[in-house]
Amino acid sequence: xxxxxxxxxxxxxxxxALVLLRCNYSSSVPPYLFWYVQYPNQGLxxxxxxxxxxxxxxxINGFEAxxxxxxxxxxxxxxxxxxxxxxxxxxxxSDPGSGYALNFGKGTSLLVTP
Amino acid sequence: DAxxxxxxxxxxxxxxxxxxxxxxxxxxxxxxxxxxxxxxxxLRLIYYSAAADITDKGEVPDGYVVSRSKTxxxxxxxxxxxxxxxxxxxxxxxxTSGNNTGELFFGEGSRLTVL
Numbered sequence: 001x002x003x004x005x006x007x008x009x010x011x012x013x014x015x016x017a018l019v020l021l022r023c024n025y026s027s028s029v030p031p032y033l034f035w036y037v038q039y040p041n042q043g044l045x046x047x048x049x050x051x052x053x054x055x056x057x058x059x060i061n062g063f064e065a066x067x068x069x070x071x072x073x074x075x076x077x078x079x080x081x082x083x084x085x086x087x088x089x090x091x092x093x094s095d096p097g098s099g100y101a102l103n104f105g106k107g108t109s110l111l112v113t114p
Numbered sequence: 115d116a117x118x119x120x121x122x123x124x125x126x127x128x129x130x131x132x133x134x135x136x137x138x139x140x141x142x143x144x145x146x147x148x149x150x151x152x153x154x155x156x157l158r159l160i161y162y163s164a165a166a167d168i169t170d171k172g173e174v175p176d177g178y179v180v181s182r183s184k185t186x187x188x189x190x191x192x193x194x195x196x197x198x199x200x201x202x203x204x205x206x207x208x209x210t211s212g213n214n215t216g217e218l219f220f221g222e223g224s225r226l227t228v229l
Binding site: 042044090103104 | 147149154156157158159170172204208216217218220221222
């Protein structure tokens with residue numbers, strides 16, 4: 001089964017500092033991987049996705065992620081955190097066995113301090 | 115407006131009552147999904163549908179019923195609500211044109227409280 005593990009349920013960074021949110025995947029087939037962001041009382045919004053093209057994927061709001069097969073990782077980064085980046089972030093992997101539904105990690109809450 | 119809409123956004127009910135959460139999408143996406151979101155669990159798949167009249171169970175289907183008589187609608191019914199079904203429910207859809215790598219598009223969620 002396809003699954004992802006997010007390391008760290010809470011991450012705190014200072015405004016302007018590097019953001020690094022970790023995600024490791026487990027998949028029996030070449031994975032399709034996604035990062036979503038959720039702001040309070042809202043639905044999930046796609047940040048970026050990896051679909052076996054370039055291993056470095058650029059997304060919205062200055063975020064990017066690198067697919068590393070040797071490490072089974074898909075970590076999310078942003079060079080300089082902004083206060084508006086404070087949100088819940090979810091890593092997900094596509095599951096061919098359920099209509100390509102997404103299997104989500106448990107989420108990482110990002111806090112950005114002034 | 116185009117998109118995916120859920121109703122109601124907030125619902126309080128009592129144990130044993132039947133509750134239906136509605137989901138409507140205007141894109142004519144083939145696939146639709148229902149998830150529940152709980153603290154510490156992330157999002158878990160309840161049911162999904164590949165097309166009208168085709169539905170299948172996800173990870174946590176017990177206590178839920180779905181139907182899909184029209185492509186655009188995918189209601190989720192709790193036949194006899196329990197406190198453990200207190201959660202935020204998200205509906206999502208996916209476009210299948212081209213390939214299966216498309217992302218899911220989410221509604222804004224329905225927050226259900228069962229007393």
